[in-house]
Amino acid sequence: MANYSTNEFRSGLKVLLDGDPCSILENEFVKPGKGQAFNRVKMRNLKTGRVWERTFKSGESLEGADVMDLDMEYLYTDGEFWHFMMTDGSFEQHAADAKAVADVIDWLKEQDVYTVTLFNGAALAVAAPNFVELEVTETDPGLKGDTAQGGTVMC
Amino acid sequence: MRLRARLYQQIRHFFEQRDVLEVETPLLGQAASTDVHLASLCVEAENQYLQTSPEFAMKRLLAAGSGAIYQICKSFRQGESGKRHNPEFTMLEWYRPGFDYLQLMAEVAELVNLLLGERSVRQLSYRDAFVAVLGVDPHRADADVLVGLAKRHTGYVADGDDVDTLLELLMSQVIEPTLGCNELTFIYDYPASQCALAKVAVDAQGAAVAQRFELYVEGVELANGYYELTDADEQLQRFMADLDERKRRGLVTLPADQKLLAALQSGMPDCAGVALGLDRLLMLMAGADSIRDVITFPTDLA
Numbered sequence: 021m022a023n024y025s026t027n028e029f030r031s032g033l034k035v036l037l038d039g040d041p042c043s044i045l046e047n048e049f050v051k052p053g054k055g056q057a058f059n060r061v062k063m064r065n066l067k068t069g070r071v072w073e074r075t076f077k078s079g080e081s082l083e084g085a086d087v088m089d090l091d092m093e094y095l096y097t098d099g100e101f102w103h104f105m106m107t108d109g110s111f112e113q114h115a116a117d118a119k120a121v122a123d124v125i126d127w128l129k130e131q132d133v134y135t136v137t138l139f140n141g142a143a144l145a146v147a148a149p150n151f152v153e154l155e156v157t158e159t160d161p162g163l164k165g166d167t168a169q170g171g172t173v174m175c
Numbered sequence: 176m177r178l179r180a181r182l183y184q185q186i187r188h189f190f191e192q193r194d195v196l197e198v199e200t201p202l203l204g205q206a207a208s209t210d211v212h213l214a215s216l217c218v219e220a221e222n223q224y225l226q227t228s229p230e231f232a233m234k235r236l237l238a239a240g241s242g243a244i245y246q247i248c249k250s251f252r253q254g255e256s257g258k259r260h261n262p263e264f265t266m267l268e269w270y271r272p273g274f275d276y277l278q279l280m281a282e283v284a285e286l287v288n289l290l291l292g293e294r295s296v297r298q299l300s301y302r303d304a305f306v307a308v309l310g311v312d313p314h315r316a317d318a319d320v321l322v323g324l325a326k327r328h329t330g331y332v333a334d335g336d337d338v339d340t341l342l343e344l345l346m347s348q349v350i351e352p353t354l355g356c357n358e359l360t361f362i363y364d365y366p367a368s369q370c371a372l373a374k375v376a377v378d379a380q381g382a383a384v385a386q387r388f389e390l391y392v393e394g395v396e397l398a399n400g401y402y403e404l405t406d407a408d409e410q411l412q413r414f415m416a417d418l419d420e421r422k423r424r425g426l427v428t429l430p431a432d433q434k435l436l437a438a439l440q441s442g443m444p445d446c447a448g449v450a451l452g453l454d455r456l457l458m459l460m461a462g463a464d465s466i467r468d469v470i471t472f473p474t475d476l477a
Contacts (some may be wrong), residue, residue, distance in 0.1 A: 027254065049255065053399040055343035056339075057254075060348065076338075
């Protein structure tokens with residue numbers, strides 16, 4: 021992969037830091053009155069989801085990370101892996117482990133399309149679309165007054 | 176725009192009352208600043224450089240006997256873009272023959288208080304600022320200690336950096352944001368290794384210090400002043416050291432300003448000088464968060 025210098029760090033750029041793929045969130049140029057310029061960079065570690073803040077000398081570079089967000093249809097789970105298929109007509113399939121689907125596991129529905137993030141070809145994370153239509157199959161009886169109306173009007 | 180127009184009027188009035196002459200010097204020059212951390216923009220058709228500050232030309236005027244002078248002008252620094260940086264920006268620079276840097280600090284405070292409203296003024300040595308925030312003496316701390324502090328406070332992974340780079344990191348990332356809260360904070364007596372174009376002296380604790388100061392307001396570095404170096408030989412040595420360092424870092428080597436050296440040789444009066452960023456001052460006056468908000472057409476729209 022190509023190397024990216026601090027002045028190319030844009031929001032959304034994927035780079036490798038300490039071996040983990042990270043997505044740049046913010047990049048701020050900071051320079052003392054005289055002397056070395058720095059870039060204060062906020063990035064999300066795509067493996068752990070944690071936000072890192074690191075400072076680099078301006079002009080330093082990081083290796084780009086081979087990360088791609090692809091649309092894939094959810095097929096099925098075998099208990100260990102969750103299987104997705106590309107929607108581009110290639111029928112290429114990818115298996116995601118429990119960690120990768122942790123955020124969407126309650127929202128997985130067969131044949132719906134999800135965004136699967138691949139890192140070096142392996143599924144790293146799965147994101148749900150903004151809307152998922154699910155059918156209510158079971159619900160507790162509601163309590164009286166538990167409705168959308170009846171709130172106190174605040175002025 | 177209105178604020179800027181009024182600001183310039185106030186500044187001109189301030190200097191007129193004090194008998195400081197407004198001057199104009201070229202933005203395009205045959206020589207450029209050799210400062211390792213400044214990148215000049217080269218206008219190739221003319222083989223000339225857009226000036227990173229009007230300093231050299233103004234010093235030539237001083238040597239020619241101009242007396243006290245000031246200038247409001249554009250300056251250019253390649254690659255400096257951010258919330259507080261635009262590659263083309265407006266500077267107020269002035270020189271006071273017969274002043275030392277302490278006297279000049281007092282005048283800077285008067286002007287800024289006039290423009291921003293009265294605030295208390297605090298003067299803090301570079302050493303005391305480091306001791307207060309990080310608990311180390313910057314003139315004595317060794318690299319290992321600074322590497323540890325840099326890692327802890329900024330997540331910076333040092334890579335054979337020299338002490339100055341580490342000090343500059345800690346100053347700009349950790350200390351600066353704490354300075355100038357509801358007051359004008361002047362930091363003075365920088366490490367001699369960061370002397371730029373200031374005189375070097377030995378302070379009361381025996382450390383070699385550069386007689387320069389910076390002004391901070393609300394964590395923003397607003398001005399940078401020197402008790403100016405007047406020794407031509409010393410100036411030549413600093414140029415050469417800069418150019419060696421530029422070569423070592425693989426940066427473009429630039430023509431040192433021979434006309435400045437000649438001017439110093441002929442004799443520049445003992446003086447103090449300061450440069451103040453007017454766009455940043457406007458940011459503070461307008462409560463703006465980004466320099467974009469006070470520039471008519473920022474660089475990407477210029």
